[in-house]
Amino acid sequence: MSQVEEYVKSRRKKTLEELKEILRIPSVSTLESHRKEMLRCAQLVARRMKETGLQSRILRTDRHPAVYGERIAGSGSPTVLVYGHYDVQPPDPLGLWRHDPFEPTEEEGLLYARGASDDKGQFFALLKGIEAFLNTREGPRVSVKVIVEGEEEIGSPSLRALIRQERALLSADVVVVADGSQFARDLPAITYGLKGLVFIEATVRGPSKDLHSGAYGGTVANPANVLARMLAACQGPFGRVAIPGFYDDVRSLEAWEREEFAKLPFREEEYREEIGVPKLFGEEGFTTIERKWARPTFDLNGLSSGFSGEGAKTVLPAEARAKISMRLVPDQDPSKIVRLVTDFLRSVAPDTVRVDCLTHHASKPVLLSRDGAHVRAAVRAFARAFGREPVFVREGGSIPVVNAFQEELGLESLLLGIGLPDDDAHAPNEKIRIEDVYRGAVLMGAFLEGLEA
Amino acid sequence: MSQVEEYVKSRRKKTLEELKEILRIPSVSTLESHRKEMLRCAQLVARRMKETGLQSRILRTDRHPAVYGERIAGSGSPTVLVYGHYDVQPPDPLGLWRHDPFEPTEEEGLLYARGASDDKGQFFALLKGIEAFLNTREGPRVSVKVIVEGEEEIGSPSLRALIRQERALLSADVVVVADGSQFARDLPAITYGLKGLVFIEATVRGPSKDLHSGAYGGTVANPANVLARMLAACQGPFGRVAIPGFYDDVRSLEAWEREEFAKLPFREEEYREEIGVPKLFGEEGFTTIERKWARPTFDLNGLSSGFSGEGAKTVLPAEARAKISMRLVPDQDPSKIVRLVTDFLRSVAPDTVRVDCLTHHASKPVLLSRDGAHVRAAVRAFARAFGREPVFVREGGSIPVVNAFQEELGLESLLLGIGLPDDDAHAPNEKIRIEDVYRGAVLMGAFLEGLEA
Numbered sequence: 001m002s003q004v005e006e007y008v009k010s011r012r013k014k015t016l017e018e019l020k021e022i023l024r025i026p027s028v029s030t031l032e033s034h035r036k037e038m039l040r041c042a043q044l045v046a047r048r049m050k051e052t053g054l055q056s057r058i059l060r061t062d063r064h065p066a067v068y069g070e071r072i073a074g075s076g077s078p079t080v081l082v083y084g085h086y087d088v089q090p091p092d093p094l095g096l097w098r099h100d101p102f103e104p105t106e107e108e109g110l111l112y113a114r115g116a117s118d119d120k121g122q123f124f125a126l127l128k129g130i131e132a133f134l135n136t137r138e139g140p141r142v143s144v145k146v147i148v149e150g151e152e153e154i155g156s157p158s159l160r161a162l163i164r165q166e167r168a169l170l171s172a173d174v175v176v177v178a179d180g181s182q183f184a185r186d187l188p189a190i191t192y193g194l195k196g197l198v199f200i201e202a203t204v205r206g207p208s209k210d211l212h213s214g215a216y217g218g219t220v221a222n223p224a225n226v227l228a229r230m231l232a233a234c235q236g237p238f239g240r241v242a243i244p245g246f247y248d249d250v251r252s253l254e255a256w257e258r259e260e261f262a263k264l265p266f267r268e269e270e271y272r273e274e275i276g277v278p279k280l281f282g283e284e285g286f287t288t289i290e291r292k293w294a295r296p297t298f299d300l301n302g303l304s305s306g307f308s309g310e311g312a313k314t315v316l317p318a319e320a321r322a323k324i325s326m327r328l329v330p331d332q333d334p335s336k337i338v339r340l341v342t343d344f345l346r347s348v349a350p351d352t353v354r355v356d357c358l359t360h361h362a363s364k365p366v367l368l369s370r371d372g373a374h375v376r377a378a379v380r381a382f383a384r385a386f387g388r389e390p391v392f393v394r395e396g397g398s399i400p401v402v403n404a405f406q407e408e409l410g411l412e413s414l415l416l417g418i419g420l421p422d423d424d425a426h427a428p429n430e431k432i433r434i435e436d437v438y439r440g441a442v443l444m445g446a447f448l449e450g451l452e453a
Numbered sequence: 454m455s456q457v458e459e460y461v462k463s464r465r466k467k468t469l470e471e472l473k474e475i476l477r478i479p480s481v482s483t484l485e486s487h488r489k490e491m492l493r494c495a496q497l498v499a500r501r502m503k504e505t506g507l508q509s510r511i512l513r514t515d516r517h518p519a520v521y522g523e524r525i526a527g528s529g530s531p532t533v534l535v536y537g538h539y540d541v542q543p544p545d546p547l548g549l550w551r552h553d554p555f556e557p558t559e560e561e562g563l564l565y566a567r568g569a570s571d572d573k574g575q576f577f578a579l580l581k582g583i584e585a586f587l588n589t590r591e592g593p594r595v596s597v598k599v600i601v602e603g604e605e606e607i608g609s610p611s612l613r614a615l616i617r618q619e620r621a622l623l624s625a626d627v628v629v630v631a632d633g634s635q636f637a638r639d640l641p642a643i644t645y646g647l648k649g650l651v652f653i654e655a656t657v658r659g660p661s662k663d664l665h666s667g668a669y670g671g672t673v674a675n676p677a678n679v680l681a682r683m684l685a686a687c688q689g690p691f692g693r694v695a696i697p698g699f700y701d702d703v704r705s706l707e708a709w710e711r712e713e714f715a716k717l718p719f720r721e722e723e724y725r726e727e728i729g730v731p732k733l734f735g736e737e738g739f740t741t742i743e744r745k746w747a748r749p750t751f752d753l754n755g756l757s758s759g760f761s762g763e764g765a766k767t768v769l770p771a772e773a774r775a776k777i778s779m780r781l782v783p784d785q786d787p788s789k790i791v792r793l794v795t796d797f798l799r800s801v802a803p804d805t806v807r808v809d810c811l812t813h814h815a816s817k818p819v820l821l822s823r824d825g826a827h828v829r830a831a832v833r834a835f836a837r838a839f840g841r842e843p844v845f846v847r848e849g850g851s852i853p854v855v856n857a858f859q860e861e862l863g864l865e866s867l868l869l870g871i872g873l874p875d876d877d878a879h880a881p882n883e884k885i886r887i888e889d890v891y892r893g894a895v896l897m898g899a900f901l902e903g904l905e906a
Contacts, residue, residue, distance in 0.1 A: 195667060197667070197767070199765040199767065201765075206730050207728045207729050207730055208728065208729025208730075209729070211728065212850065213750070213752045213754060213778055213780065214648060214650070214780060214848070214849045214850025214851065215745070215848075215849050215850055216728065216745070216849070217745075217750040217752045217778075217780050217849060218692060218735050218736065218744040218745055218748050218749075218750040218780070218849070219724075219733055219734070219735050219741045219744050219745050220728055220730050220733060220734055220735075221692075221730065221734040222752050222753060224752075224753035224754075224755070224756050224775075225684070225688060225692075225751070225752065225753050227681075227756070228680075228681045228684035228685050228688070228753065228756075228775075229684075229685040229688055231678070231681035231682075231685070232681050232682045232684070232685030232686070233685070235678060235681070235682055239671060239674075239678075271672075275660045275661065275664065275669065275673055276660050276661025276662070277659050277660055277661075277673050277674065277805060277806070278804060278805060278806070278807065279804055279805045280672055280673060280805070281672070281673055281674040281803070281805040282671050282672050282673075283671065288672045291671040291672045292668070292669070292670075292671055292672050295671050296671075297666070297670035297671040298678070299666045299670045299675050299677075299678065299767075299769055300675060300677035300678050300681065300758065300759065300770075300773075301666060301677075301759050301760050301765075301766060301767055301768050301769070301770070302677070302758060302759040302760040302761045302766070302768070302770070303677050303680070303681075303756040303757060303758040303759065303761075303773060304756060304757055304758075304761035305753065305755060305756040305757075306753065306754050306755040306756065306776065307754050307755040307776055308755045308756075308757035308774070308776070311813060312652040312654075312754075312776065312778070312813035312814050313754060313755070313776070314650070314652065314752075314754055314778050315754050315755070316752055316754070317753075317754070317755070320753075320756060321761070322677075322681075323759065323760055323761070323765065323766070325666055325670075325765070325767050327666065327667060327670050327671070350734070351731060351732055352730060352731060352732045352733070352734040353730070353731070354731065360764060360765035361765050395667070395668075396667045396668050396669070396670060396671070397665065397667025397668055398667065
C-alpha cells in the first residue's frame with residue numbers, strides 16, 4: 001500500500017466527519033434567502049483548503065463567491081486545476097426524503113444528504129486526495145490549484161467572467177472535473193465525449209388576436225397547424241433529422257468505440273422499463289448507447305398554443321410556440337446549426353404567418369483526449385483506487401464548465417466522476433457510497449503522484 | 454302602413470323603456486352569485502309576456518329557469534315557436550366599457566348595454582312584434598309560443614331535457630330563432646346553413662415521467678415530436694384535410710349559392726386587415742366566404758407539452774396534447790368523422806408511444822330550407838320591415854339550439870337575426886341599433902300576418 005493510500009485510510013473517520021460538516025450547510029444557490037448559508041459554506045471550504053495545505057481565498061462574484069486554493073511547486077512542474085462546486089439543488093420535494101436532507105445520515109455504507117454526490121462529496125474527496133499527496137512528501141513536484149464555485153446549479157453565470165479575469169491565477173496544464181459518475185458500481189469511467197446543445201424557440205404568429213374558429217376557420221392560416229407542419233418537416237423517420245446539412249459535420253464513431261460501448265453492461269430491457277415506454281426508438285443502424293452518446297438529436301421540449309385547459313374551446317390561436325433543442329456531436333458547429341435550423345424553419349413556413357426564431361443557447365460538443373500523459377496517469381490512478389482500469393464513455397448531455405475551460409483557457413478537462421448513476425443527484429434521498437469518497441481521495445492522490453514520475 | 458307597423462311606431466318610446474328595464478338586470482348565467490338576478494329577470498320576462506297577451510309561466514330547470522308564453526289560436530292554425538335567451542355574458546373586462554354595462558345608454562341611435570344585442574334586444578323586439586300582431590286583430594289565426602331560456606351563454610345544459618319533457622307544450626310548425634345578425638347594416642339576412650363541430654383531444658404519451666433530453670434524447674420517441682408529425686399528417690396543402698374519407702360526404706356548393714355569395718358586399722382586404730394576418734389563406738378553388746361558410750376545416754385549438762415558461766429547459770416531455778376541432782358541412786356525419794379522425798391519428802402514430810383520443814363534442818351541420826311557406830313569409834316580412842328582401846347566408850359556426858329543436862322536435866328553424874355583425878356581443882360596449890329593435894318588431898308582426906294569409 002502506498003503512502004497516499006495509507007494516509008487516506010488512517011483518516012477515514014475524520015474525512016467523513018468533515019464532509020458531514022459541509023453537507024449540513026444548506027447552500028442552495030437558487031434561493032435568494034440562502035445567501036448567508038452560501039457565504040458560510042464558502043468560508044468553511046476555504047478553511048478546509050487551508051487545512052489541506054493550500055493557500056486559499058474567496059473570489060467574489062456578482063452573486064455567490066467561488067473558493068480558490070493553490071500550492072505551487074517549483075518552476076517547470078506540471079499544474080493541475082481541480083474544479084468542483086459547493087452549491088446544491090433545492091431539496092424539494094421535502095416530503096419524499098427519508099432523512100433531513102441537511103443532516104447527513106449513514107445507512108448501509110451510504111451517506112444520505114443533499115449534495116452528498118453532487119458535488120460536495122466528490123470535490124471533497126479530491127481535496128482529501130490532494131491533502132494525502134501534499135502530506136506524504138517533502139517538496140511536491142506538481143502544482144495544485146483548486147476552484148470550487150457556488151453557482152453551478154444555477155448555470156454558472158459568473159464562471160466565464162471569473163476565469164477570464166483570473167486567467168493567470170487559473171493557468172494550468174489540465175483541469176480535473178470532480179462532478180460525474182462511474183458507469184456502474186465498481187466500474188469507474190473516464191468521460192471523453194460530451195454533446196453540444198442548441199436551444200431555439202420558434203414562434204409562429206398569425207392573427208393579431210385569438211379568433212373564433214367557427215367564424216374564421218378555413219380562411220386564415222392557423223399558427224398551430226402551421227407549426228405542427230414545420231416541426232414535422234424537420235423530422236425524418238426513426239428520429240433522423242431532416243434538415244438539409246444537419247449531419248454534414250457529424251464525426252463517425254470509430255470501430256474501437258463501437259466495440260468498447262458494446263462491451264458495457266447495459267441492458268436495453270431494463271432501460272426501457274425504467275423509462276416506461278412501450279418500445280425504445282431511434283436512428284437505424286445504431287445501438288441505444290451509440291444513439292445516446294454519439295448521435296445528434298432533435299427534441300421538442302415544449303409546445304404551447306391556444307387553449308390548454310380542461311374541455312373544449314374553439315379558439316383559432318393567434319400564435320403557437322415550440323421550444324426545440326438539438327444535442328450536437330463532434331464536429332457539428334452550434335452557430336452553423338442555428339443558422340441551418342432557423343433558415344429551414346423559415347423556408348418551410350408559408351407567407352401567411354410570421355415566424356420568429358430565438359436562440360436561447362448554443363454550445364459546442366466536446367471530444368477529449370483518450371490518451372496523452374494526463375489520461376494515462378488517470379487510468380493508472382483509477383486502477384490503484386478502484387482495483388480496475390476505467391472504461392471510456394461519453395455522455396448525452398453537456399458540462400458547460402468543460403466548454404468554459406476549453407474556450408477561455410484552452411485547457412482540456414479530465415472527467416473523473418466517482419459518484420454512481422443512481423446517486424439521485426437533484427432528487428430526494430441523494431447519497432454517495434462512503435467507500436467511493438475514500439476511493440476518490442486515493443484516485444486524486446495517486447493521479448498527482450503519477451504526474452510527478 | 455299596416456296596422457302592425459302603426460302599432461309598433463306608436464309605442465316606440467314604451468318599447469325602449471321596457472327593454473332598458475330588462476337590460477338593467479345583470480342576468481349573468483355563468484356567475485353563481487347572480488342566481489337571484491337570474492330569477493328576477495325571468496320573472497320580468499314572464500310579466501312582459503303577459504302584457505303582450507300571452508299566457509306565461511316559469512319552467513324550472515336544474516340551474517336557471519326558462520320562461521314560456523303562448524297564445525293558442527283555433528285548431529288548424531299554424532304554430533310558431535319563438536326562441537330567445539335572457540341570460541348574458543359577463544361584462545368583463547369592465548374597464549373597457551364607456552358606460553355602466555347594466556345602465557343602458559343611448560348614443561347616436563345606438564343603445565349600449567350588456568345583452569343589448571345578445572339577446573335581450575332581439576327576443577324583446579320579436580315579443581313586441583307578437584304584441585302588435587295580437588293587438589291589431591280579433592281572433593288571431595296563428596298560434597304563438599315563446600320560450601326564452603336562461604342558460605344559452607353557458608351552453609344550454611338544460612335545454613334538451615326541457616324540450617324532451619315539454620314536447621307537447623313546445624310542439625309547433627317552425628321555430629323562429631331571434632339570435633343572430635344582418636349581413637351588414639340595412640342588409641338583412643336569413644341564415645340557412647350552419648356548420649357542425651367535432652372537437653377531439655389527442656394525447657400522446659411516452660415516458661412515465663419527463664426526462665432529461667441529454668441523458669435520454671435519441672433513444673426514446675419524444676411525444677411532442679410524434680404529435681407534431683401526426684398533426685402534420687392530417688393536413689394537406691392550403692388547409693386541405695388529408696385524412697382519407699374526410700371529404701366523402703361534403704355537399705358541393707350549388708351554382709346559385711356561389712353566385713349569391715359573390716354578390717355580397719365583402720371586402721377581402723378589409724377582412725384581412727381586421728384579422729391582422731400578412732395574407733389570407735385557404736382551400737384552393739374557393740372564395741373566402743365559401744371557405745368560411747361551406748368548406749369543412751381542421752383547426753388546432755390548443756397545443757401543450759413539456760416546458761412553456763420563459764427561457765430554456767431541456768426536458769423530454771412525458772406527454773403532448775392537442776385540442777383539435779373540425780367544422781363540418783352538410784352532409785358530413787359527426788360520428789363518422791370522429792371515427793375517421795381517431796382511427797387516422799392512431800394509424801399514423803408509431804408503436805413507441807400510446808395515443809388517447811377523447812371526443813369532447815360532436816354536432817351535426819345544418820342546412821335549412823331556402824323556400825317553403827315559412828321562408829317565403831319571412832322574406833316578405835323582411836321586405837316590409839327593412840325595405841328590402843334578405844340575402845341568404847350561411848355561418849361558419851354552429852347554433853346548438855337549432856340542432857336541439859331539429860333532433861328533439863323535428864322542427865326546422867328560421868334564423869332571423871336583427872343585430873349587426875359589429876354589435877360587440879360578448880365584448881365591451883355591446884350595443885344594438887335602436888331602429889333595428891323597431892324593425893325587428895315589425896318583422897315579427899308581419900311574419901305572423903303572412904302566415905295567416
